Amino acid sequence: MHPFEISWLRLMAAAALVLIALALSLWQKLGLEKGLVVGAIRATVQLVAVGYVLVWLFDVDRWYLVLAVLAVMVIVATLTAARRQSKSSGDRRAIVPIAGVAILVGAGLTLAYVTTVVVHVSPWYNPRYLIPLFGMIVANSMNAAALALERLQSEMEARRGEVEAYLALGATPGQACAEATRRATVAAMIPAVNALAVVGVVSLPGMMTGQILAGADPALAVRYQLVVMFMLTAATAITAAITVQAYRRTFFTPAAQLKPRAPS
Amino acid sequence: MSAAEARAPGPAEPVTAFRLRDVRQVRGVRTLLDGISLDLPRGGFTALIGPSGAGKTSLLRLLNRLDDPASGTVELFGRAVAEYRIRELRRRVGYVFQTPVMFAGTARDNLEAAHRLAKTEVPAVGDARIAALLELAGLDASYADRPAADLSGGEKHRVSIARALTTNPDVLLLDEPTAALDPEVADRLMHTLAQLRETTGITMVMVTHRLREARVAATYVVMLEAGRVVEAGEAATVMHDATHARTRAFLQAGEGDAA
Incomplete structure (x- = not known):
């Protein structure tokens, strides 16, 4: 065909x-x-x-060129996620490294798992698989990181009183901002959870549509799409968790004090 | 031995709760505290008074290390506050915020929060203790199972005072505890606090702009202005026989204040 x-x-x-x-x-x-x-x-x-x-x-067909392309994808995604993060009492200089590590680890681990356990890509750096798969994963990790950063910032701002009330009662910083980190993580993961619920009913994913149009067996296209959905869920969860847990630390001093608001 | 005796300073113990020396605090380019040196009496009820912007809250926040000073030293019971384990310090020095923040759940959930945060260090609070704490703060036991979010401003203040007492602190810091209350409720709360100090021997430090409160409940008064101590001494002396002209002017201006 x-x-x-x-x-x-x-x-x-x-x-x-x-x-x-x-x-x-x-x-x-x-x-x-x-x-x-x-x-x-x-x-x-x-x-x-x-x-x-x-x-x-x-x-x-060179492995280092493929890795270089993947690295460029991570860098562009990191800068995009970190852009437009407004003023906050968190450490703004920490945003780029945090988003970078979160995207790299979230997307990298997921890609490694999928290409070794699920798809058995050969050779390991085969760009025909790695680049399209990583493109989809990185885009999702990027959105998760951006949502997590933005939401944590606004939650920490809105909950200053609550956070200090907890600290004053002997809470650790992690305990004091537990509600803020929970909400930020949920906000970052909601798109992935919703995508799982509506796929095939409300949305026909572009990748599956493309494969079918290009002549692939629909049953195979569906299985590929499921792999993609599951891997995007994992990448989103890992990136969201790393972003939130790392970024929340920047709001506190080593003596468990909430840093003052950034001067406006 | 009663709680009051347990907390009263023994012969070898310091009679000073907080000792501040040359404390400066800055925020950006603004100087909030400009060389504060003070000794706040152990077991006393200190009122920090002065016009708004004098640095009263900035000072209070140093006492349980919600903030650290830019320079200078703060000691509690003869030991630098920075040397205490930070969570231990905050359990020993309770803080009641000007705007009470209720945690999710009922009043009981709020009073159990300190135990949830540190299961091994803070014993669980049973029903009897919850009732006793609510009563100390001037609420009856039926409040325990009310949703905290539905309480009135005054009731939230009382719950937050009871909550600060759940760690069994040696010191209670209060930032304008009556600012949002009408005068009658404020009077009752001050009465409650004075009684609480007398029965438990707890050291209290309160920021207030209501002179009447300082007069009714305080044993020691510190007048601050522009980040400096204008006058500090026994309440009776400062309130009735202020030596400093600035204090006299502030006190006289406050006479017309119905609250």
Whole structure:
């Protein structure tokens, strides 16, 4: 079974669909023309470039190049998760290292397990498996880290009184902020839990759809998708736990004192 | 031996609870405390008075190390507070916040919190002790099973005082315990606190802006202004015969204050 080829000409025909949105924008004066045109060109350039990089990677077949690509993915995900974290009494300089370690460990452990125990990738660095799998895992870890950081920050701010009341009663910092860390961890994990509940009913995942379109057996595509769902759940949990447990420590001094608010 | 005798200083024990020397505190570029030296009497009821922004709360927070000073020393019973194990220090020095924070659950859950936090160091509080603590704080035993979130402001204050007493502290720090209360409830609470000190011999340090409270309950008064001690001494002396003009002016301005 061979998938239907999409020639460059047919791709152009698909691009014409963007013209519908463009026409609507012009007619209703939405002012989205520039965003649409630039966005469509950008998406094309980025994806085509990634395609060539993948072709090249598959071709040269070097383990260190694959690891380098994975490292770039972790770094970009880390900086994205750490960006836009507003002022807080936590240590802001700690955010990048914490997010980096949490994403690296959460996504790395999950990838290692899946490629050795579940999929049996051979050779171990086979980029055809490692790169798409890691891309999905890292994206989820990134979201988990960003949600955990943001929620913990707002919970710690809102619960200063409660945290100090616990400290004054002889609590450890961990005990004093238990409710804040619990809520931040839940917030980071909710998307993964919800995704498990609605998959196949509300959402048909892009990876499975893509595999079926590309000619794969739907039964196999479903099993792959399940592997993906389970691994995303694990990566989310590990990343959320590391982020919350490491970040909460930055709100306290070694003498179990809640640090003062950052000056505004 | 009664609790009061147990806590009263013996002949070899220091008569000073807190000893502060040259204490400075800063927050950003602001100086909150500017060279405080004080001796607060053991078993006494100290009132920290002074205009808002004088540094009263900043000072109180140093006494159980919710904050550390920028420089200077704070001692409790002759030993630097920094030398105590921090959780031990905080169990021995209870703190009642200006805005009471109730933990989730009932009043009973709040009074059992200290035990949950340190199972081996803090004994469980039985029904009898819960009733006794609530009574000490001026509430009857029926409050034990009320959801803490549903209590009135004054009741929350009383529960938070009872909660601070569950670790059996030697010192109770109170930050404006009556600020949110109407004068009648405030009077009752002050009466309760004075009685509590007399029956248990506990050392009390209270921040207040209500002079009447200082007059009714305090045995020792410290007048602070702009992060400095203006005057400190026996309550009767300071309140009736202040030597310092600033204290007299502050006290006179407060006379018109109905509270």
